[in-house]
Amino acid sequence: MTEPRLNFVTCLDAAGLHRMAYWEWPGPGTDAPVLLCVHGLTRQGRDFDALARAMQHRYRVICPDVAGRGRSDWLRQPAGYQVPAYVADMVTLLARLDVAQVDWVGTSMGGLIGLGLASLSGPDGAPGPVRRLVLNDVGPAIEYAALQRIGAYVGKAPRFASLDEGAAYLRSISEGFGPHTEAEWQSLSAPLFAEARGEHGSEWRLRYDPAIALPFAAVTPELAAAGEAALWAAYDGLRCPTLLLRGAESDLLSAATAQAMTQRGPRARLVEFAGVGHAPTLVHKEQIAAVRDFLTP
Incomplete structure (x- = not known):
């Protein structure tokens, strides 16, 4: 398997x-177009394995671990765990890849x-x-109640006696992902854990800095409202074709916002998936097909 x-x-x-x-x-060549896939708040780039395998015949698929997650470094100043800083990191990544444009798939925070x-543009309207x-x-x-739900578990840094125990914990806080087979869930869970030496022998820990919760916890309804206004302004200025995926039972992206x-x-273009909340994992065939059909019209 690739x-x-x-x-x-x-x-x-x-x-x-x-x-x-x-x-x-691996894709069809170094001159192939780049598809950049970016994960959610506590996840990492291997979330997109199924999508990458489906798209690598056409694309050079790149899946970063956002700072503080996965194999990336943890920041010395947790205040840096914010979207504008992540955007700057992606600009650096594009320079490393030596590409002027990419197609982008972003789940939750990655979106x-x-x-x-x-929303960024080049000089002279490029x-x-x-x-x-x-x-x-x-x-x-973003629905504030969903932020509160996520805030209840992010940054807690639990430790587990086995990978299976850790995967079961993730499943308990990820009901919005919808139904998955045991094999699918193991594939989504295993890259999120690192084995370490604990007080009582080996233990499994999540691969993210608990400090990512600090800027997240500082969000108040007032700050959320101000951020929403800025995000709508950025969205209204977009000129690129855009596909919006929504779990029909999502508590983070409301049906009213999606319609707007x-x-x-x-x-x-809006595509909804029944029986899924926040957020579709892009593992199942119909979810992958929606992305593939949009990116390869």
Whole structure:
């Protein structure tokens, strides 16, 4: 089975430098178009294995671990765990890849990073860095109740006696992902854990910095409202074709927000998946097909 290659790029932050990891899937050649897939808040780039395998015949597929997650460095200043800083890291990654434009698939936080990157434009109105944009269960308006739900578990840094125990924990906090087979769930879970030596022998820990919760916990309803206004302004300025995926039972992206996104800005094409909340994992055939059909019209 094809496996991705792990690479690193050095990025600038307020305290100095950090390395961002990215997984690169073999494609049809180095001159192939780039598909950049970016994960959610506590996840990592291997979330996109199934999608990458389906798209690597056409694309050079790149799946970064956002700073503080997966194989990437943890930041010395947790205040840097915010979307504008992640956008800057992605600009550095594009320079490393030596590409002017990419197609983008972003789940939740990864979608917000993509929105930020897509809103940038070159000098004299040159095309921005995102050619086609897929927003997976996220938009400018994020339901505050969903933020509270996520805040209840992010940054807790639990430890587990086995990988199976850890996978079961992840399943308990990820009901919105919808039904998955045991094999699918193991594939989604295993890359999120690292084995370490604990007080009572080997233990399994999640591969993310608990400090990512600090900026997240600082979000108040007032800050969320201000952020929403800025995100709508960015969304309304988009010029790239946009696909919006939504779990029909999502508590983060409301049906009303999704409908509004089809009527303003780039007038996103909306595809909903029954029996799924926040967020579709892009593992199942119908979810992969929706992305593939949009990116390869």
